[in-house]
Structure formats: structure tokens, C-alpha cells
Amino acid sequence: MSFALRDKVMLLVAVLLAAIYLFPLYWMYVTAIKTGSAMFASPPSFWPSDPQWGIYGFVWESRNVGRYLWNSLVIASGAVSLIVVLGTGCAYVLARYRNVWVDIGLFLILMLQVLPASLMITPIFVGFSQLGLLDYPRVAVVLAIAAKSMPFFVVLVRATFMSVPMELEEAALVDGNSRFGAFFHIVLPLARNGILVSAILIFMQAFGEFVYSKSMIQAIEYQPASVGLNSFMGPNTNEWNNIMAYAAMYVTPILAIFVLLQRRIVSGLTSGALK
Amino acid sequence: MTTHQIELAGVNKYYGAYHALRDINLKIRKGSFVALVGPSGCGKSTLLRSLAGLETISAGDLVIAGARMNGVPPRKRDLAMVFQSYALYPHMTVEENLTYSLRMRGVGKAEARRKAEEVAATTGLSNLLGRYPRELSGGQRQRVAMSRAIIRNPKAFLFDEPLSNLDAALRVHMRKEIRALHDRLGATSVYVTHDQIEAMTMADHVVVMRQGVIEQQGAPLELYDRPANQFVAGFIGSPAMNFVPARAGADGQSLVLDLDPPQTLQSPKPVAAGRALTVGIRPEHLQLSGEADAALRLPVGSVESTGAATYVTTATQPELVIVLNSRVTIRPGEMLPLHFDPSHLHLFDKETQVRLA
Amino acid sequence: MRKLLLSVSDGRGFDIGLVSVPLAFLFAMAGLPLIYNIVMSFQEVDMFSLGTFARPFVGFKNYITLFSLPETWPILRNTAVFVIASIAGQFTIGFALALFFWTGFPGSSWLRGLFLVSWVMPGLVVGAIWNWILSGDFGVLNYILREVGLVSGNIFWRSDPDFSLWAVVIANIWLGISFNMILLSVGLSAISRDLYEAAELDGANVVQRFFTITLPMMRSTIGAIIALGLIFTLQQFDLFAAITAGGPNNSSNVAQYWAWDMSFRQYDFAQGATISVIMIVFVMIASVVYVRSTRHEVRG
Numbered sequence: 001m002s003f004a005l006r007d008k009v010m011l012l013v014a015v016l017l018a019a020i021y022l023f024p025l026y027w028m029y030v031t032a033i034k035t036g037s038a039m040f041a042s043p044p045s046f047w048p049s050d051p052q053w054g055i056y057g058f059v060w061e062s063r064n065v066g067r068y069l070w071n072s073l074v075i076a077s078g079a080v081s082l083i084v085v086l087g088t089g090c091a092y093v094l095a096r097y098r099n100v101w102v103d104i105g106l107f108l109i110l111m112l113q114v115l116p117a118s119l120m121i122t123p124i125f126v127g128f129s130q131l132g133l134l135d136y137p138r139v140a141v142v143l144a145i146a147a148k149s150m151p152f153f154v155v156l157v158r159a160t161f162m163s164v165p166m167e168l169e170e171a172a173l174v175d176g177n178s179r180f181g182a183f184f185h186i187v188l189p190l191a192r193n194g195i196l197v198s199a200i201l202i203f204m205q206a207f208g209e210f211v212y213s214k215s216m217i218q219a220i221e222y223q224p225a226s227v228g229l230n231s232f233m234g235p236n237t238n239e240w241n242n243i244m245a246y247a248a249m250y251v252t253p254i255l256a257i258f259v260l261l262q263r264r265i266v267s268g269l270t271s272g273a274l275k
Numbered sequence: 276m277t278t279h280q281i282e283l284a285g286v287n288k289y290y291g292a293y294h295a296l297r298d299i300n301l302k303i304r305k306g307s308f309v310a311l312v313g314p315s316g317c318g319k320s321t322l323l324r325s326l327a328g329l330e331t332i333s334a335g336d337l338v339i340a341g342a343r344m345n346g347v348p349p350r351k352r353d354l355a356m357v358f359q360s361y362a363l364y365p366h367m368t369v370e371e372n373l374t375y376s377l378r379m380r381g382v383g384k385a386e387a388r389r390k391a392e393e394v395a396a397t398t399g400l401s402n403l404l405g406r407y408p409r410e411l412s413g414g415q416r417q418r419v420a421m422s423r424a425i426i427r428n429p430k431a432f433l434f435d436e437p438l439s440n441l442d443a444a445l446r447v448h449m450r451k452e453i454r455a456l457h458d459r460l461g462a463t464s465v466y467v468t469h470d471q472i473e474a475m476t477m478a479d480h481v482v483v484m485r486q487g488v489i490e491q492q493g494a495p496l497e498l499y500d501r502p503a504n505q506f507v508a509g510f511i512g513s514p515a516m517n518f519v520p521a522r523a524g525a526d527g528q529s530l531v532l533d534l535d536p537p538q539t540l541q542s543p544k545p546v547a548a549g550r551a552l553t554v555g556i557r558p559e560h561l562q563l564s565g566e567a568d569a570a571l572r573l574p575v576g577s578v579e580s581t582g583a584a585t586y587v588t589t590a591t592q593p594e595l596v597i598v599l600n601s602r603v604t605i606r607p608g609e610m611l612p613l614h615f616d617p618s619h620l621h622l623f624d625k626e627t628q629v630r631l632a
Numbered sequence: 633m634r635k636l637l638l639s640v641s642d643g644r645g646f647d648i649g650l651v652s653v654p655l656a657f658l659f660a661m662a663g664l665p666l667i668y669n670i671v672m673s674f675q676e677v678d679m680f681s682l683g684t685f686a687r688p689f690v691g692f693k694n695y696i697t698l699f700s701l702p703e704t705w706p707i708l709r710n711t712a713v714f715v716i717a718s719i720a721g722q723f724t725i726g727f728a729l730a731l732f733f734w735t736g737f738p739g740s741s742w743l744r745g746l747f748l749v750s751w752v753m754p755g756l757v758v759g760a761i762w763n764w765i766l767s768g769d770f771g772v773l774n775y776i777l778r779e780v781g782l783v784s785g786n787i788f789w790r791s792d793p794d795f796s797l798w799a800v801v802i803a804n805i806w807l808g809i810s811f812n813m814i815l816l817s818v819g820l821s822a823i824s825r826d827l828y829e830a831a832e833l834d835g836a837n838v839v840q841r842f843f844t845i846t847l848p849m850m851r852s853t854i855g856a857i858i859a860l861g862l863i864f865t866l867q868q869f870d871l872f873a874a875i876t877a878g879g880p881n882n883s884s885n886v887a888q889y890w891a892w893d894m895s896f897r898q899y900d901f902a903q904g905a906t907i908s909v910i911m912i913v914f915v916m917i918a919s920v921v922y923v924r925s926t927r928h929e930v931r932g
Contacts, residue, residue, distance in 0.1 A: 006737070007737040007738055010732075010735060010737035010740075011737055011738065011739050011743075013732075014732070014733070014737070014739070014740065014743045015743070017729070017732070018743055018746050018747065021746075021747055021806075021809070022746065022749065024758075024761045024762065024765060024806065025749065025761075027761065027764070027765060027772060028757075028761045028764075031764060039770065040769075040770050042769075042770065042775065043775055043779075044770070044772050044775055086653060086654040086657055087654060089649075089650030089651070089653075089654070090650060090651050090653075090654040090655065092650060093647045093650045093651045094651070096647070097647070105651065105655070107923060109658070110919065110922075110923055111916065111919055112658055112662045112663070113863075113919075114863045114867075114915050114916070114918070114919040114922075115662065115666070115912060115915065116866055116867035116869065116888050116911070116915065117867065117869065118867070118869040118888040118889065118891055118892045119669070119888060119891055119907075119908035119911055119912055119915075120662070120665050120666075120669070120908070121892060121895070121896075122669060122672070122891065122892075122895045122901055122904040122905050122908055123664075123665035123666070123668035123669045123672060123905065123908075124661075124665045125895070125896075125901075126668070126672065126677070126682060126901060127664070127665060127668055129682060130682075130684075130685070143661060144661065146657075146661070147657065147658060147661030147662045148662075150654065150657075150658060151658070154654075179643060179646040179647075180646060183646075201752075204752045207754065208753065208754020208755060208756065208757070208870075209754075210754070210755060210756050210869070210870045210873065211869050211870070211892065214873075214896075215892070215895075215896055225754075226754055226755075226756045226757075226870075229756050229757065229760060229874075230756055230873060230874065233760060233763065233874065240764050240767075240770075243760060243764070244760075244761070244764065247757045247760050247761065250754065250757055251753055251754065251757045254752055254753065254754070255749065255752070255753075258748070258749060258752045262745040262748070263745065265748070265752075266744075266745055266748065266814065
């Protein structure tokens with residue numbers, strides 16, 4: 001087989017594989033616009049004959065999707081802000097030096113990464129309720145998410161800082177900057193891209209966070225979209241088109257960001273995740 | 276029955292629209308050491324890899340030991356290659372690296388080990404068999420790469436710039452070792468390098484390439500003495516040959532060099548009157564003469580002495596380089612009287628750059 | 633005092649400050665809860681004593697109670713099955729895809745990126761979609777299986793105790809393919825092409841090259857990926873909440889869901905803490921394996 005033909009065949013197979021893999025996503029969007037009866041039709045149709053575009057407006061209104069999404073946004077933004085402020089400097093120091101303390105620090109941070117939220121929620125909940133933090137439920141969730149995701153952020157951003165040559169910082173110091181000045185004016189701008197990509201990854205994770213939100217936010221008006229979706233789905237639920245519409249509205253912003261920044265995200269992940 | 280181990284006839288290779296190898300005709304005798312030399316991008320590595328089967332040929336015939344090898348995959352060609360990066364298997368010991376090819380063919384463990392020890396003895400690796408590549412020095416790794424090729428007893432050895440990663444002193448030493456090994460084994464070798472000194476000192480047959488074309492091929496001294504064109508003349512020999520534009524005199528016997536002021540030389544052979552030429556002479560062929568028998572007088576621009584030799588660069592347009600084999604006190608600005616053996620003068624057509632017959 | 637301030641903006645103090653604040657935060661928010669988990673597992677906790685620190689110390693009673701519960705061993709068994717099946721599925725499919733895309737046909741790097749969507753999607757949404765796909769009467773998976781002829785009747789993935797765990801496994805495999813594929817791709821591209829060419833000249837065919845070059849050189853990468861896979865699978869909660877909620881009758885319950893369920897459905901925080909402590913030990917072991925395997929790298 002000539003190379004050109006082989007390439008085309010591979011491409012075709014790849015597109016097919018991608019289509020199979022992305023089928024659940026497609027199914028979500030399609031189910032959302034099906035009528036009630038089309039949804040339960042057997043055999044199920046793969047493209048609705050009577051698309052109900054109005055369902056999005058309907059679900060948005062009746063289920064207060066706007067409020068849920070707003071809460072998700074608030075919580076995710078709060079967590080990311082906290083993580084970036086605290087984690088960037090930490091990653092910088094851990095990248096700059098290489099000694100026993102740094103190794104211990106990295107090891108501990110790596111260890112903290114692995115703790116499942118569903119196991120940490122118990123003491124966090126009890127501790128927060130003792131401290132009265134549960135009166136500010138979204139703040140509590142922001143703090144918990146920040147603690148959970150900061151190690152991942154530090155590992156990724158540390159890799160970014162390690163790619164900024166030490167000579168630049170040294171040149172800045174010789175030129176008269178203080179350590180703080182060198183960090184802020186020279187190193188930080190150069191690491192900006194890596195920090196941005198890592199922050200976006202963390203944001204997407206925090207936007208979809210569930211365990212902490214469900215356990216600590218009882219008041220409906222503060223619950224984020226993940227909890228809202230979960231409450232939507234009882235054991236005997238069958239308004240799947242509404243549920244899928246909700247899910248579609250929840251997930252589309254994230255997918256949009258992802259498609260736009262796909263390349264950057266992939267390279268950010270591959271450089272940091274395995275180190 | 277043919278005495279040629281490898282034959283390339285009318286070989287062409289395209290990368291899409293890019294014509295990487297153009298009409299390559301090359302015959303390699305069994306037991307000879309052939310060097311493929313040329314600047315970056317000339318196609319020498321492409322040619323070597325095409326021999327190995329790592330690249331496919333678009334047109335033409337490749338015959339190895341009498342069998343046509345055009346579509347044959349690399350592992351069936353029975354050729355061994357020494358890579359520029361050595362390509363040693365990092366997760367295997369030296370011994371495992373050596374026996375890999377044998378194991379792939381199903382040779383038994385004991386037999387393979389015996390062969391490895393045999394080869395290691397000839398390349399001085401006997402006490403390194405248990406080591407891993409990362410524990411070896413550059414020179415040792417190079418020898419492992421060669422041993423790995425030797426153990427296969429292939430139809431030919433292919434070398435892809437194997438000495439580029441070594442320091443200068445080691446390179447000189449390894450040059451001799453590789454050639455000695457070739458002789459000892461009676462092997463056929465194809466050696467790619469960008470260093471013309473390596474090609475000249477090691478090869479029986481040198482192939483000079485540029486932009487996918489073989490500019491000239493032949494014995495090293497043949498290329499040195501009678502370069503077919505200006506490119507080969509300038510590529511072979513270091514420091515490079517001097518080139519001066521000139522015009523044949525009206526009488527067809529003299530050459531007027533286009534220097535400031537012009538100088539006239541006796542032409543070594545008759546030339547059409549008024550013809551535009553480029554005259555070439557090697558730096559080492561210009562010698563100091565007395566004032567009386569000077570063929571050329573050139574102003575000195577700069578002088579560098581290495582202790583054993585003196586390098587003089589003239590203050591002319593174009594600059595000429597002269598290598599004098601002794602310590603001479605010359606100062607910039609002086610006029611240097613020079614003469615040379617007329618057979619050392621090379622004449623090239625100004626347009627085509629081809630040597631005048 | 634001035635010396636201290638000076639050192640903060642321009643010297644060791646700067647570094648120490650930048651590191652100590654986040655580490656203090658992490659210690660308070662992650663380290664303390666860890667310890668608190670252990671403490672609570674040795675205490676008797678109920679709704680009334682939730683607000684105080686000093687609760688009755690009961691030694692190992694919580695642990696003993698835990699292991700005398702009838703559902704404990706089945707749930708631990710489920711957890712093991714879930715982990716092993718998920719990792720096996722994600723890894724093999726991820727590896728196959730990584731190898732496929734590694735051949736580098738035009739468009740491969742762009743298409744490969746499409747497989748990452750599952751990593752950025754909220755777990756709840758993934759769970760909701762799969763819940764619908766796996767629906768007994770109306771789910772499209774059953775329809776496809778019937779059409780292809782693999783099954784004759786509908787499988788009630790979510791409500792049949794024999795299949796409920798596998799429902800979540802399927803969704804989890806889909807979720808985990810992307811991260812396996814990406815990391816394996818990185819490992820594959822770290823192997824220099826020279827080695828494959830040398831092996832080919834030495835007489836090795838495709839299969840031999842895979843087993844003698846690719847696999848051995850990826851050993852540490854594979855170790856790291858499986859350890860990471862273990863860690864992430866043990867963290868998986870959202871899918872359970874969205875698809876089966878541990879039912880029916882604990883047939884799809886796993887340790888990490890159960891711990892949450894104990895605390896927030898049955899309000900038995902002490903038991904929740906106890907399960908958490910046991911699982912955290914496992915997770916710690918896996919993470920030590922992960923850290924160690926990323927230190928041993930075979931350089932080419």
C-alpha cells in the first residue's frame with residue numbers, strides 16, 4: 001500500500017474511532033431536543049424528526065439553571081483565584097531550588113494530591129461545622145476545593161517555572177532588582193502561559209465539582225450546577241430530555257473553552273503530569 | 276557473477292515534490308571502503324538510508340550481492356548500520372545489545388553468548404559486557420555500536436556519521452580503528468561523513484555529492500589532483516583551494532588574473548583566446564620564490580603562525596590563502612614573491628564551473 | 633525588625649514566605665482533616681456531639697463494628713473489582729489508541745486531542761449521560777447490543793444487581809481512556825526512532841520490536857500510569873452518585889461512596905471516618921508506588 005493511501009485509511013479509521021468515542025456527547029445533545037415520545041421510541045432515532053429547540057429555554061426557566069451556573073462560576077472562580085495566588089509562589093520556590101527540603105515538600109504535596117474528596121469530606125464537614133464555616137457554604141466549598149486542587153496546580157506550574165532559565169533572573173538581580181522585583185517583573189511574565197493553562201484546567205475541574213458542594217451546601221440558592229443536576233435525577237426519573245438539556249447547558253461552556261485551547265491544554269498536561 | 280557488492284543504477288528519490296536523489300549511479304566493489312561526502316542536505320544520508328531500506332526509492336534499481344532489493348524490507352537485506360547516535364538499546368546490557376540480532380534470528384543463548392565474547396575481544400569490550408550503555412563513555416559506546424554490526428557478519432556495513440559526536444582527538448584515533456577493522460574483516464563499507472578529511476584518509480573510493488547529485492567519484496588522490504568541477508575542487512582539501520577570476524590572453528597562452536593590479540601567468544595548456552575562466556590553486560602549492568623567478572607578487576594582508584606552518588592571507592580581492600611549511604617572518608603590507616608547479620594550476624570555465632579538459 | 637522585612641522582599645525570607653503560606657494552608661485544609669479522620673475513627677460521634685472536640689474515646693470499637701457489618705466484605709470486593717476492571721479496560725484501550733495515533737498520519741495530533749473531552753467534563757454530567765445510555769428499557773446501549781445480536785433481551789444495567797457495578801465500570805472506562813492515552817503517548821514518543829530502525833535492521837519484525845523495545849522501555853511510564861489510574865479510580869465518586877447511588881442493595885457500592893453515604897445519609901460520621909482511614913492507607917500505598925516509579929527513568 002502506498003503511503004498516501006495508508007494515511008487516508010488511517011485517517012478514516014481515526015475519525016470513526018473518534019465518532020464512537022464522542023457518541024455519548026452527541027447522544028446528550030440529541031436527546032435534549034427530542035420530544036417525550038421520541039425519547040422513548042424503540043428503536044431510538046439517531047436524529048429527531050421533530051427537534052424541540054425550545055426546551056433549552058424551558059429548562060433554563062423552570063429549573064433556574066441560571067442561578068445554578070452562577071453558583072458554579074462563583075465557586076470555581078473563587079477556588080482558582082485562591083489557588084493561583086497561593087500556588088504560584090510556592091511552585092516558583094520549589095522550581096528554583098533543589099535540596100532535601102524541596103524534595104520533602106514535593107513529596108508531601110504529591111501525597112496530598114491523592115486523597116479522595118469523598119474520604120476527606122467527613123472530617124472537613126465536621127471541622128467546618130465546629131468552626132461555623134458552614135454558615136458561609138460557598139466559602140467553605142471554595143476552601144475545600146482549593147486545598148484539593150492546589151497540589152496539582154503546583155506540580156504543573158513548577159514545570160513551567162523550571163523552563164524559565166535561571167540566568168534571566170540572575171541578570172535581573174544584577175541589574176538592581178530585589179528578589180521580589182525579579183520574580184514579579186521578569187519570571188512571572190515569562191511563566192504566564194503555563195500558569196494560565198494550569199489555571200484553566202483547575203477551573204474546569206472546580207466547575208464540575210460535586211462531593212464537597214453536595215455535602216456542605218444545603219441551601220438551594222447556593223448550590224452549583226452539579227448538585228442541581230443530581231437533584232434533578234431521582235431514582236425513577238424519566239424526563240430525560242429535560243435532564244439532557246440541563247446537562248448540555250452545563251457542559252457546553254466548558255467544551256467551548258476546551259475546543260479553543262485544546263493544543264495548549266494538551267501540552268500543559270503532558271509536560272507536568274508525568275514529572 | 277559480479278564483483279560488485281552493491282550497485283545503484285539510475286536511482287531517484289522524491290519527497291513529495293522535492294527531488295532528493297537525482298540519477299544516482301554507483302557501483303561498490305566487494306571489500307572496498309566507500310565514503311559518501313558532501314555538505315548538509317546533499318543527500319548522502321538519504322542515499323545511505325535508501326541502501327538500508329529505511330527510505331524507499333522512487334525510481335531506479337538497487338542490487339545487493341546480485342539480488343534486486345528495491346521493495347525488500349530492511350530486516351531482510353542483511354546490512355548492518357552504525358548510527359550517528361549509536362542507537363544502543365538503553366535497557367539492555369552490552370552483551371544483550373550485541374546478541375539482539377542473533378536472538379531475533381533464533382540463535383541459541385549459549386551460541387549467541389560465545390559469539391558476543393568473540394567479537395568483544397576484537398573490539399576491546401570484553402570486560403564491559405555486563406554494563407549498560409549509560410555507564411559507558413562516548414568512545415566505548417561507539418565500539419559497542421560497531422561490535423553490534425560486526426557480530427552479524429553482514430553483506431555490507433553502513434556508517435552514518437559515526438564519529439560526529441566524539442571529540443577531535445578521539446575522532447582521529449577511531450578513524451584508524453574503523454579502517455583497520457574494515458581491513459581485518461575484509462568487509463564492504465559505505466561511510467557517510469561531512470568531514471572531507473575523514474573521507475580522504477579512510478576511503479578507497481570517495482563520492483562527492485551536492486543537492487542530490489554525485490558531483491564526482493573516484494580515488495581520494497584523484498579527486499584532489501583532478502577535481503571535475505569547482506565545487507569538488509573547493510570541497511576537497513583544507514584549507515580550501517583559492518579561486519581567482521581570469522581571462523585567457525589574446526595569444527591563447529597566457530592567463531590574465533583579475534586582481535588589482537592584474538597579473539599575468541603562463542597557462543599550463545592552450546586556451547581559447549579571451550575565454551572567461553576561474554583559476555584555481557591550492558594554498559599549499561604556492562611557494563616562496565626569489566624575486567627573479569616569481570610568477571606572482573601578492574600583498575600580504577594577515578599572517579598567522581602555528582609554529583610549524585605559516586598561514587598568509589593576501590590583501591587582494593578575492594583574498595588568497597597561502598600555506599608555507601616553515602616559519603617565515605613576513606609582515607602585513609609586504610609584497611610576497613611566489614611561484615608554483617604549473618601542473619598545480621586548475622582551470623575551470625567561469626560559467627559552468629567545469630574543469631577544462 | 634528591618635532586617636526581617638528586608639529578608640522578606642529580598643532574600644531567604646522571600647522564598648520561605650512564598651512557600652510557607654500555601655503549605656500552611658494545605659496543612660490546615662488537608663493535613664489536619666487527615667489527622668482528624670483518624671481521631672474521629674477512634675471516637676463515638678453522633679448528631680449531638682458534632683459540635684465538640686472532646687468526644688468519648690472508644691478505641692477500636694468502630695473498626696470492629698465495621699468489619700462485623702454484613703455489607704463490608706461485599707463492598708470491599710466491589711471496590712477491588714471496580715478498580716481492576718476499570719484500570720484493565722482504560723489501560724488496554726488507551727494503549728491501543730496511543731499506538732494507533734503514534735503512527736503519525738496527517739491529522740493524528742488534532743484528532744487525538746478530541747479524545748480529551750472526557751477529562752474536562754464534570755463527572756456528574758458524564759454519569760447522567762451514561763445513566764441514560766444504560767437505561768434498561770430505553771437506553772441506546774441495549775438497543776445496539778440487541779441489533780448486533782450480542783444479547784436477546786434488555787439488560788437492566790442500573791437495577792439488576794448482577795450488572796449494576798458493571799454499569800459504572802463501563803462509564804468509568806470511557807472516562808479514563810483519555811488520560812491513559814495521553815500519558816502513554818508521551819511515553820511512546822520518548823523512545824527515539826533510531827532504536828526502532830536499528831532493531832529493524834537487526835532483523836526484528838513489528839511484533840518483536842513491540843515486545844523487545846517498546847514495552848521494556850515504557851516500564852516506568854506504565855508503572856506510573858497504573859499507579860495514577862489506581863489513585864484516580866479510588867477517587868471516583870460522581871459516577872456512582874449519578875448512575876446507581878450504590879444500589880440496588882449495595883451491589884454497586886464501593887468503599888469511597890460508602891464512606892460518604894455513612895456520614896451524610898446515615899449520619900454515622902464515626903463509621904464514615906473509619907472507612908475513610910482504611911481507604912486512605914490504600915491510596916497512600918499507591919501514591920508511594922507512583923512517586924517511586926517516576927524517579928526511575930530509563931534514559932535513551
